Amino acid sequence: MNVASRLPNSPAALAERPLQSDKPPFLGFGLGLRAQHYDEILGGSPPIDWFEVISENYMLPGGQPLRVLDRICERYPVVMHGVSLSIASTAPPNFEYLQGLKDLARRVEPKWISDHLCWTGVHGKNLHDLLPIPYTSEALDHVVSRVQLVQDFLGRAIVLENVSTYVQFNNSEMTEWEFLAELSRRSGCWLLFDINNVYVSAFNHGYDPMTFLDGIPADRVVQFHMAGHSHMGTHIIDTHDHPVCEDVWDLYVAAIKRFGRVSTMIERDDNIPPLDELLVEVNRTREIAERVLPPLGKNLGKQAG
Amino acid sequence: MSDFARQQADFQRGILTGDDTVLAEILDSPREKRETLYGVYRYAYGSRLVEALRNDHGLLHSYLGDETFDEMGHAYVKARPSEDPNLRWFSQGLPEFLRSAEPYCNHPILADLAALEKALNDAFDAAEGPVLELTAMASFAPEQWNDLKFQPHPSAARLDLSTNASAVWMALKNDETPPDAATLEEPSRILVWRQDTTPMFRELPPEEAMMWDEAANGIPFGVLCEMLATYDDPDGAAARGAGYLHGWITSGNLTAVSTSVSR
Numbered sequence: 412m413n414v415a416s417r418l419p420n421s422p423a424a425l426a427e428r429p430l431q432s433d434k435p436p437f438l439g440f441g442l443g444l445r446a447q448h449y450d451e452i453l454g455g456s457p458p459i460d461w462f463e464v465i466s467e468n469y470m471l472p473g474g475q476p477l478r479v480l481d482r483i484c485e486r487y488p489v490v491m492h493g494v495s496l497s498i499a500s501t502a503p504p505n506f507e508y509l510q511g512l513k514d515l516a517r518r519v520e521p522k523w524i525s526d527h528l529c530w531t532g533v534h535g536k537n538l539h540d541l542l543p544i545p546y547t548s549e550a551l552d553h554v555v556s557r558v559q560l561v562q563d564f565l566g567r568a569i570v571l572e573n574v575s576t577y578v579q580f581n582n583s584e585m586t587e588w589e590f591l592a593e594l595s596r597r598s599g600c601w602l603l604f605d606i607n608n609v610y611v612s613a614f615n616h617g618y619d620p621m622t623f624l625d626g627i628p629a630d631r632v633v634q635f636h637m638a639g640h641s642h643m644g645t646h647i648i649d650t651h652d653h654p655v656c657e658d659v660w661d662l663y664v665a666a667i668k669r670f671g672r673v674s675t676m677i678e679r680d681d682n683i684p685p686l687d688e689l690l691v692e693v694n695r696t697r698e699i700a701e702r703v704l705p706p707l708g709k710n711l712g713k714q715a716g
Numbered sequence: 717m718s719d720f721a722r723q724q725a726d727f728q729r730g731i732l733t734g735d736d737t738v739l740a741e742i743l744d745s746p747r748e749k750r751e752t753l754y755g756v757y758r759y760a761y762g763s764r765l766v767e768a769l770r771n772d773h774g775l776l777h778s779y780l781g782d783e784t785f786d787e788m789g790h791a792y793v794k795a796r797p798s799e800d801p802n803l804r805w806f807s808q809g810l811p812e813f814l815r816s817a818e819p820y821c822n823h824p825i826l827a828d829l830a831a832l833e834k835a836l837n838d839a840f841d842a843a844e845g846p847v848l849e850l851t852a853m854a855s856f857a858p859e860q861w862n863d864l865k866f867q868p869h870p871s872a873a874r875l876d877l878s879t880n881a882s883a884v885w886m887a888l889k890n891d892e893t894p895p896d897a898a899t900l901e902e903p904s905r906i907l908v909w910r911q912d913t914t915p916m917f918r919e920l921p922p923e924e925a926m927m928w929d930e931a932a933n934g935i936p937f938g939v940l941c942e943m944l945a946t947y948d949d950p951d952g953a954a955a956r957g958a959g960y961l962h963g964w965i966t967s968g969n970l971t972a973v974s975t976s977v978s979r
Contacts, residue, residue: 467802473870474841475913495801501721508801533724537798538731538761539768539806542724545741549720577756578742580723615753617746645748648756 432568435523435601435633438488440697441676442689449479451686456486459693463676464519466493466526470511480519489521490634490674492603495537496526498561498571499544499554502533509564516565523633525570525603528554528591545580546590551597558598570633571595572603575611575640575649587612588626595631602627604673605636606666610659611647620662624669635675637663637696652681655692663696667703675700730754731761732797765793765806772807773833775888776826788820804841808834825897828881832917835873835908839915842871845971852973853965860975862938866931866961867972871910874929876903882919909969916967923947924960937961 439460444452446468451457462483469480483489495508516524529541544550562568573591585593595602604627613620639653655663655677667673677692726738742750766789770777777785792813798806811834814820814827821827847869856864880898887894905925908917920928926947927940935943937957945953964970 467804470802471804471841472843474844474910476841478913497801501718501724505801530724531801532798533721533728535799536728536732537801538728539764539798539803540757540760542727542757545720545723547720549718553718553720577753578750579745580741581743582719582723582741615745615748646745646753646756 432599434630435570435674437672438490438522438674440693440700441488441490441674442693443492443676443678443680444480444483444489445679445683446476446479447683448686448689453479453482457686457690459487459690461488461490461522461674461676463490463492463525463678466491466512466515466524467495469519470515477518484519489519491516491519491521491524492572493524493526494541495531495539496561496569497529497531497537498526498557499528499550500530500533501553502530502535504557504560506564509561513565523570523601524565524567525572525634527572527574528594529574541574543574543576543578543580546583546585546587548584551585551590551593554594555597558594558600562599568599568601570601570603572605572636573608573612574605575608575615575647577615577646577648579616586623586626588623592626592628592631595628601633602631603634603636604632604666604670605638605678606662607636607638607640607655607659607678608649610662611640611649615646621665624662624666627670629670632670632673635663635666635670635673635696636678637675637692638678638680650681651679654688660695660699664699664703667700672700672704731758734758762790762793765798765803766790768803769807769810772837773810773830775833775885776829778888779829779884779894780826788814791817807837810834823897824899825879825881825884828877828879829884831875832877832881832885832906832908835875835906836915836917838873839871839908839910840913842910845870847968848965848970848973850962850965856973856975862936862941863975864937864973865934865975866937866964866970867974868928868932869909869969869971871908871915872932872969873908874925874932875906875908877906878903880904882906882917907969909967911968918967923956924963927957927960928964 441461441463442459444462444464464480469476471477493512527541530544531540531542532538558569573587591602594600609620609623613623637655637659638651639655641648641650641653675696677689677696679689723741729735730738739750739754742754744750745753766786769789769792770785780788792810795813795817796809800806811827811831814830878899880895880900882904884894884897905920905922906917907920907928908915923944927944930940930943941954941957944957
């Protein structure tokens with residue numbers, strides 16, 4: 412049973428007003444855009460269905476990054492993925508940041524805007540990390556109201572990602588997946604399901620990743636992240652500097668079976684290899700999905716014709 | 717303060733100062749103690765920010781070497797915690813830190829090298845603006861020239877260096893052994909700008925630097941030439957002014973020219 416559903420409705424919950432918006436489209440199989448690959452992408456038009464860009468890397472006055480981004484947007488569908496929204500912070504909302512995000516969105520016209528269920532700092536400081544929260548009703552009310560504020564400001568539903576965590580708080584009242592499910596239900600935000608992060612957090616906290624997967628409402632997930640990590644023996648650190656490991660590929664198969672056709676991408680942030688190496692992983696996400704899922708309508712049409 | 721806010725304050729203080737209060741609210745995992753798990757966040761904080769400094773100041777990193785740069789970087793992280801959501805701006809205070817903090821302030825080459833790298837980084841992603849073409853100058857009648865005012869390109873910036881940092885920068889950029897650090901008798905006057913997508917810099921003669929600074933302040937061409945006349949041969953002042961102006965335009969340093977309405 413969902414613990415959160417048994418919680419009494421707080422004033423914030425009573426005022427909930429999920430932003431109604433159409434579910435973002437299925438984009439296919441994509442990659443995180445990184446500066447190391449700019450020339451190869453613009454010079455070769457590689458077979459990548461879409462790109463995810465780190466919002467903050469383009470929240471700049473001008474110059475080459477924005478010029479490249481404009482050219483990428485002419486050729487590929489793009490989604491914006493931020494790291495500094497700090498949606499769960501108890502600090503006052505940063506409207507200057509939100510305006511910068513909104514301005515970039517006006518330029519990019521992204522298919523959606525995502526960030527993480529986390530906080531990055533309080534008291535005017537920014538730690539530039541995706542910090543964990545306790546899964547309490549107080550935190551849930553707070554994040555729901557923040558998501559509503561951000562969605563109102565941006566004029567669209569946002570997408571939030573589960574982060575890798577290394578600690579759990581002793582005052583949590585529900586599981587992470589219960590928190591995410593309630594957050595999405597009450598605020599109307601969509602979910603970015605990071606399969607590697609589920610694997611990392613499940614190992615670090617000693618639960619079955621399948622329990623997490625089964626606890627997420629299937630109709631709220633609009634994107635998958637696939638990434639690598641660093642195993643330290645007693646815990647795993649989400650470093651995004653390795654290829655996707657076989658255990659995470661297995662979890663991807665299970666995720667496809669549960670969530671169906673979901674826009675999927677390879678996320679590499681460090682130790683970045685040549686584009687060809689990442690294309691192998693992008694192709695694998697596609698091949699697995701095509702093997703596991705029933706063919707799309709257009710494929711059926713081709714077979715019939 | 718709510719319990720959630722109090723807990724975030726404790727969590728952040730534990731990372732920034734080493735205070736262990738928040739550990740009382742964190743669980744051991746099945747395989748690891750809470751101190752080690754929370755330590756992942758403590759370690760990541762410093763290392764991520766120092767990495768950002770390395771990315772922004774690659775040549776200062778080459779100059780100092782891994783160990784000294786990291787020591788300096790952690791001192792900066794401690795002295796100037798990030799206050800901007802965008803990591804791009806974290807290193808902005810580094811030249812000032814190196815100019816004022818022991819022991820780095822005893823080696824002014826470090827602050828100058830950081831200032832030059834910062835200026836180039838800032839030119840790289842500065843705002844866009846039109847680049848003034850020489851053909852635009854042809855539209856002005858000779859009698860209008862005294863009233864011409866110039867607008868620098870948004871990427872253009874001036875800085876004065878008290879050391880031979882530009883020579884050190886050039887050597888490091890070319891993977892050569894840098895010259896010994898030296899304090900100059902006269903400051904080195906540097907103009908930084910972006911040409912297409914590439915940040916550039918060049919050293920200006922004192923006279924040209926004076927004219928640039930005054931032009932950027934909105935002083936019209938006629939007055940600029942009068943100022944040049946006090947620097948060197950008065951008869952050649954207008955020709956020298958026109959020569960500097962030609963250089964600025966062909967280098968893409970200016971974004972607009974207009975005639976001043978009144979003086």
